[in-house]
Amino acid sequence: xxxxxxxxxxxxxxxxxxxxxxxxxxxxxxxxxxxxxxxxxxxxxxxxxxxxxxxxxxxxxxxxxxxxxxxxxxxxxxxxxxxxxxxxxxxxxxxxxxxxxxxxxxxxxxxxxxxxxxxxxxxxxxxxxxxxxxxxxxxxxxxxxxxxxxxxxxxxxxxxxxxxxxxxxxxxxxxxxxxxxxxxxxxxxxxxxxxxxxxxxxxxxxxxxxxxxxxxxxxxxxxxxxxxxxxxxxxxxxxxxxxxxxxxxxxxxxxxxxxxxxxxxxxxxxxxxxxxxxxxxxxxxxxxxxxxxxxxxxxxxxxxxxxxxx
Amino acid sequence: xxxxxxxxxxxxxxxxxxxxxxxxxxxxxxxxxxxxxxxxxxxxxxxxxxxxxxxxxxxxxxxxxxxxxxxxxxxxxxxxxxxxxxxxxxxxxxxxxxxxxxxxxxxxxxxxxxxxxxxxxxxxxxxxxxxxxxxxxxxxxxxxxxxxxxxxxxxxxxxxxxxxxxxxxxxxxxxxxxxxxxxxxxxxxxxxxxxxxxxxxxxxxxxxxxxxxxxxxxxxxxxxxxxxxxxxxxxxxxxxxxxxxxxxxx
Numbered sequence: 001x002x003x004x005x006x007x008x009x010x011x012x013x014x015x016x017x018x019x020x021x022x023x024x025x026x027x028x029x030x031x032x033x034x035x036x037x038x039x040x041x042x043x044x045x046x047x048x049x050x051x052x053x054x055x056x057x058x059x060x061x062x063x064x065x066x067x068x069x070x071x072x073x074x075x076x077x078x079x080x081x082x083x084x085x086x087x088x089x090x091x092x093x094x095x096x097x098x099x100x101x102x103x104x105x106x107x108x109x110x111x112x113x114x115x116x117x118x119x120x121x122x123x124x125x126x127x128x129x130x131x132x133x134x135x136x137x138x139x140x141x142x143x144x145x146x147x148x149x150x151x152x153x154x155x156x157x158x159x160x161x162x163x164x165x166x167x168x169x170x171x172x173x174x175x176x177x178x179x180x181x182x183x184x185x186x187x188x189x190x191x192x193x194x195x196x197x198x199x200x201x202x203x204x205x206x207x208x209x210x211x212x213x214x215x216x217x218x219x220x221x222x223x224x225x226x227x228x229x230x231x232x233x234x235x236x237x238x239x240x241x242x243x244x245x246x247x248x249x250x251x252x253x254x255x256x257x258x259x260x261x262x263x264x265x266x267x268x269x270x271x272x273x274x275x276x277x278x279x280x281x282x283x284x285x286x287x288x289x290x291x292x293x294x295x296x297x298x299x300x301x302x303x304x305x306x307x308x309x310x
Numbered sequence: 311x312x313x314x315x316x317x318x319x320x321x322x323x324x325x326x327x328x329x330x331x332x333x334x335x336x337x338x339x340x341x342x343x344x345x346x347x348x349x350x351x352x353x354x355x356x357x358x359x360x361x362x363x364x365x366x367x368x369x370x371x372x373x374x375x376x377x378x379x380x381x382x383x384x385x386x387x388x389x390x391x392x393x394x395x396x397x398x399x400x401x402x403x404x405x406x407x408x409x410x411x412x413x414x415x416x417x418x419x420x421x422x423x424x425x426x427x428x429x430x431x432x433x434x435x436x437x438x439x440x441x442x443x444x445x446x447x448x449x450x451x452x453x454x455x456x457x458x459x460x461x462x463x464x465x466x467x468x469x470x471x472x473x474x475x476x477x478x479x480x481x482x483x484x485x486x487x488x489x490x491x492x493x494x495x496x497x498x499x500x501x502x503x504x505x506x507x508x509x510x511x512x513x514x515x516x517x518x519x520x521x522x523x524x525x526x527x528x529x530x531x532x533x534x535x536x537x538x539x540x541x542x543x544x545x546x547x548x549x550x551x552x553x554x555x556x557x558x559x560x
Contacts (some may be wrong), residue, residue, distance in 0.1 A: 009353050009457075016460035019467050020501065027395065027496040052496055064493070105386070140506035 026051075028064075036084040037122035038066065041095035041108060044128070046077040048068075048098050048106050055081050057110040062087050065108060081108060081126075088119035094129035312558040320326035322378030326520045328443065337537060339452075353415050353450070353516070354457025360414060362468045362557045368402045369394070369469030370476040375481035387483040390518075394473045399500040403465040405552055408511040411461065412544035415482045416519040419450055420540035421522025432524070447520040451513060458512030459505055466504065469508030501560050510551045515544045 020291040043049075046068055049054065063083035073079050083089065092113025099105035111129055120126075166174040192199070217224070258264050262271035331552065334402040376390050423446060426432050470492075477483045522540040526532045 005344075005351045009347050009350040012355050012358075013456070020463045020505075023463075023470075024465060024498065024501055028492055028498070032537040052494055054490070054494070061490075138360050 014100055036063065036082050039081045039089070039120065039122065040123060040125040041079045041081060041084055042074075042128055043073075043077045043079065043095075043097055044077070045097070047097040047099075049077075049079065049108065050106075053106045053107050054299065055083065055110065057087065057089065057093075057112055059109075062089070062110070079108065090114060090117035091120050092117050093120060095126040096129040197223070317399060324525065325517070328449070328521055328524060329517050330433075331443045332447040334448065335399065335441050335448055336442065338444050339448065342445055345445065346452060349449045349453035350457050350459065353411075353453045354419070354460055357411060357414055357457075357461055358464055361465050364406050364410050365398075365403060365465035366472040367468035367486040368406050369398055369471070369473040372397060372402060372469075373473040373476045374495065376454035377477065377480070387457075387487050388491030388494065390477065390483050391474075391488035392432035393491075394477075395470050396495065396500045398473065400464055400556075401503050401552075402491050403469050403548040404462050404504045404507045407458070407461050407465040407508070408472045408515065408548045408552075409545055411511070411517050412548060413541050415454065416540045416544040417537045419516060420523040420526075420537045421533060423447075423520060423525035425535040427524065427526045428529055428533055429490070430444035443524075444513055447517075447524065450520055451516045454512035454516030455509055457511075458508040458515075462504055466501070476493070503555065506559065507552060507555050510555060511548050514547045514551055518544050518547065525530070 030216075049065060051065050051067055051069050054061045054064060063081055066080040068080040069080075070076075071079050079095075081095075089110060090113040094111045094113075095108055096111070097106065098109045099205045110126065117289050166172045167178075169175065259267045261272055262268060311465040321356045354461050363372070373390065373394050377387075380387075380390055380393075423432075426446070432442050433445070435445060474485055477488050478485050522536040526536040
């Protein structure tokens with residue numbers, strides 16, 4: 001079948017336009033038929049981020065950087081991100097710029113929020129996760145660290161200088177201390193030298209004593225064992241005795257309490273004075289009776305004569 | 311002596327007037343409609359195979375050689391993709407196609423018009439009361455301007471596709487590595503500049519060939535001269551225009 005020239009040309013032009021459009025969208029990394037959405041992120045430092053850099057979540061590419069703009073009012077970098085529809089980004093996610101621009105690996109990485117959160121709505125702004133890379137953190141801290149290291153070194157240097165001065169001055173305390181210390185060490189050395197024989201003897205004796213002790217223990221191991229066991233038994237009995245004593249003392253305690261309170265016979269006896277009064281009056285009367293008896297026994301003996309013999 | 315010094319200026323003026331006359335007859339384009347589509351098919355669609363072939367080889371060679379030059383562990387492999395794809399879009403796709411078409415289209419137009427001039431067919435057209443410039447030159451130049459961008463797209467698609475394929479088959483880098491690198495540094499300006507260049511080259515190749523063919527003189531030898539000069543001048547001006555566009559737009 002013969003096609004007309006118009007048809008051929010028109011088809012070629014339309015195909016080329018479609019191919020160009022699709023190719024440009026393909027290399028811009030936009031899904032062909034617009035299923036993407038925009039998100040924003042704000043950073044203190046763009047770190048060499050440019051449009052076209054990838055956006056990664058957990059290392060997987062989920063979109064690309066659309067535009068990087070420095071906000072003149074807040075002095076922050078506002079980045080527009082274009083994200084694919086597929087992977088959802090939960091609310092509470094944070095964004096950071098990572099990678100080193102010299103190696104061309106700068107990208108925005110998203111640290112996802114909790115999984116259960118609803119997906120973030122298009123057009124919202126992701127908060128930034130500051131100092132994400134350890135290298136970046138180190139770089140941030142480097143001046144402070146350097147100045148600290150510097151001051152430490154300076155202090156050390158000053159200390160060393162003072163020490164040096166102290167040591168070099170002959171009348172300083174440190175020097176005298178050092179001299180005295182040296183004298184002491186010398187004395188100790190002399191003593192050790194002089195008493196070497198004594199020390200050796202002492203050590204030998206000590207060794208002999210400990211050897212004897214070991215031998216004794218080894219020989220009388222069984223007896224010691226028996227003794228210890230018996231001691232153990234005795235202690236157990238003592239323990240039992242003590243516990244019964246404890247019981248006895250508790251009982252005694254109750255009895256005393258009862259006595260104090262006046263309950264029971266003994267308590268009454270202790271607490272009721274009437275018996276005493278009666279006894280007292282009885283004793284008085286007996287006394288009178290005996291007195292009477294002594295003065296005039298006949299009166300009573302008369303009646304007591306059982307057998308009137310005489 | 312003075313005459314030969316002034317010759318380039320005279321040629322430039324002659325060329326400018328001819329092309330001006332051609333575009334002045336643009337309101338009569340309906341009369342040349344059929345001729346326009348014939349030229350579009352001959353210039354554009356018939357050139358697709360040769361342009362695709364050239365683009366395929368240039369893309370493959372560029373990938374292999376870039377991979378060879380970047381063979382250090384410090385440079386990620388994706389960089390190969392981010393060099394090859396923009397290079398083809400910016401430069402190779404359009405310039406290689408331009409050279410191919412300077413030979414194929416330019417020589418054809420110059421030979422055609424030169425033969426018509428020598429065999430006095432152009433004079434016959436004039437006698438018939440037809441505007442020979444509008445009838446012969448305008449459809450060819452318009453066909454070049456319209457169809458070169460189409461060929462540029464073909465060249466880019468085939469060139470980058472072959473680059474990816476060669477990188478994958480040759481074991482230099484995977485398809486996704488290539489695409490990641492190409493996407494990382496992709497800018498809309500790259501294909502836009504390529505497009506501008508393709509329009510410029512289309513105009514240069516066809517207009518120079520038409521000028522050389524239209525002003526052919528002196529028989530078969532003259533036709534040969536015109537054809538040669540059309541191809542050579544087209545190539546030279548493609549290079550000049552390439553540099554100018556790059557300097558102006560980059």
